[in-house]
Amino acid sequence: MRHRHRRIRFAVLASLTVLLTAALLPAAGPVPAAPPLVTAFAAAAPGDAERWSVDLSVVGGDDVNVRRTPAGLRLRDPRSGVARSTRPTAEGMLLGAPHNLARPAxxxxxxxxxxxxxxxxxxxxxxxxxxxGGWTEWRATTAVFDQPVTRVQPRLVLTARDARAVATIRGVRLTADARAAVTAASPGRTYRVFATRIGLVGEVTANGRTIQPRDHFVALPSRRGLAPNNTGDYTVRVCTTSGSRCTYAPVWDVGPWNTRDDYWNPSAVRENWKDLPQGRPQAQAAYQNGYNGGRDQFGRVVLNPAGIDLADGTFWDGLLLTTNVFVDVAYLWTGSGPHGVVGDGPLNIRAGASTTYASRGLAARYANVPIQCYVTGQTVAGPFRTTNRWNRLATGQYVSHGYISAVYGGTVPRC
Structure with a gap:
């Protein structure tokens, strides 16, 4: 288990995507009593674009440390984490409602x-x-997508280094159009990275979840792949290097070490450390090769090469690990094809289409698992249906369709 000071929580200074525009940042100086209202404009939109405003009045369970005031959206507790060495800056997040577009953009x-x-x-x-393919990664606006999208969801992140200096968001207006060039979707990416165990039961993740004993989720060092709580919009498949065990788990936290290192992306997309090879975490390069003077983005000496953190249930129960090790990680949202949503779990992944076959790992509740095809096998009475259908996953293992709450991304063929 790693030391507590290496975790990055939701209140850490985590400027996790490029700032919308430098115009939002006033010149340095004393904190004004009433900061001026600043409007940041994107480039002029084409006449056929679709425009809508983000509703800032609804703050619910998906939101973290924000509140609605008569003046606008603000941090609920601007002192959160200020007194803790691992939380030098308060942070809050509002997850806006998805907006269905009149035409793809x-x-x-x-x-x-x-x-x-x-x-x-x-x-x-x-x-x-x-x-x-489901949801894209989160992008700072202006965002360009590699395929046309039919629905758009916004997310607002506020930070404050001083409880006396808190931003107020008065309004957000989005514009969608189809003027950007589109490239072909990329296949799912898989890299071998070092995994460490999270622990920290009772603390709060970057998406607002209180960590439970033997919890099933992972953390990656970029908010670009962070799923809202109780969803598997961003799911990874983590396998032992021998391939004997695999587990599917949602990304519900940010870390280890860095917060802006989407190392699974190509250099043209990668937020930071663009000179590193795709698939190589910055912490691994710092630890093994002295990259960046052996330090992370915050200037801390990197003490292990971790590129993923595993919650205790993922670590102990899913993979049966006893120590921090290298694992093979597939970043499933970078792929395409049908995916099934695990509606109840953790669910055993079987070597064949029956509960008599050995368990080869676990799929966490809410995980989105890639389905190649389906076969018929043992009839199972699951929480969603009684069925003899078994879905074969991309690793050649099987899960009962009785535990799959939904399928998206295409029609699942018979094997």
Missing amino acids: TRVHAEVTAAVPPGATVETQVRGWRTI
Whole structure:
């Protein structure tokens, strides 16, 4: 288990996507009593674009440390984490409602009206729903998608280094159009990275979840792949290097070490450390090769090469690990094809289409698992249906369809 000071929680200074625009950041100086209202404009939108405003009045269970005030959206507790060495900056997050587009789009940009004093930041991020492939990664606006999207969801992130200097968001307007060039979707990516155990039961993840004993989720060092709590919109498949055990788990936290290292992306997309090979975490390069002077993005000496953190249930029960090791990780949202949502779990992954076959791992509740095809086998009375259908996953293992709450991304063929 890693030491506590190496974790990055939701209150850490985690400027996790490029700032919407430098215009949101006033010049350095004393904190003004009433910071001026600043509006950040994207480039002029084409006449056929679709425009809508983000509803800032609804703050619910998916949101973290934010509140609605008469002046606008603000941090609920601007002191959260200030007194802790691992949480030098308070952070809050509002997850906006998805917006169904009248026509598919490939680009989204934003207009934000906010009062942002020195020491505070406001970030706007969006993701898009693809008919084949599900949700894209979160992107800072202006966002360009590799496939047309039919639905757009916004996310707002506020930070404050000083409890006296808190940003206020007055309004956010989004514009979607189909003027951006589209490239072919990429296949799912798999890399071998070092895994460490999270622990930290009772603490809060970056998406607002309180960590449970033997919990089933993972953390990656970039918010681009962070799923909302109780969803598997971003799911990884983690396998032992021998391939004897695999587990599917949602990404519900940010870490280890860095918060802006989406190392699974190509250099043209990767947020930081673009000179590193695709698939190589910055912490691994720092630890093994002295990259960046052997330090992470916060200047801390990197003490292990971790590129993924595993919650205790993922670590102990899913993979049967006893120590931190290298594992093979597939970042499933970078792939395409049908995916099934595990509605109840953790669910045993079987070597064949029957409960008499050996368990080869676990699929966490809410995980989105890639389905190659289906076969008929043992009839199972699951929470969603009684069926003899078994779904074969991309690793050649099987899960009962009785535990799959939904399938998206295409039609599942018979094997």
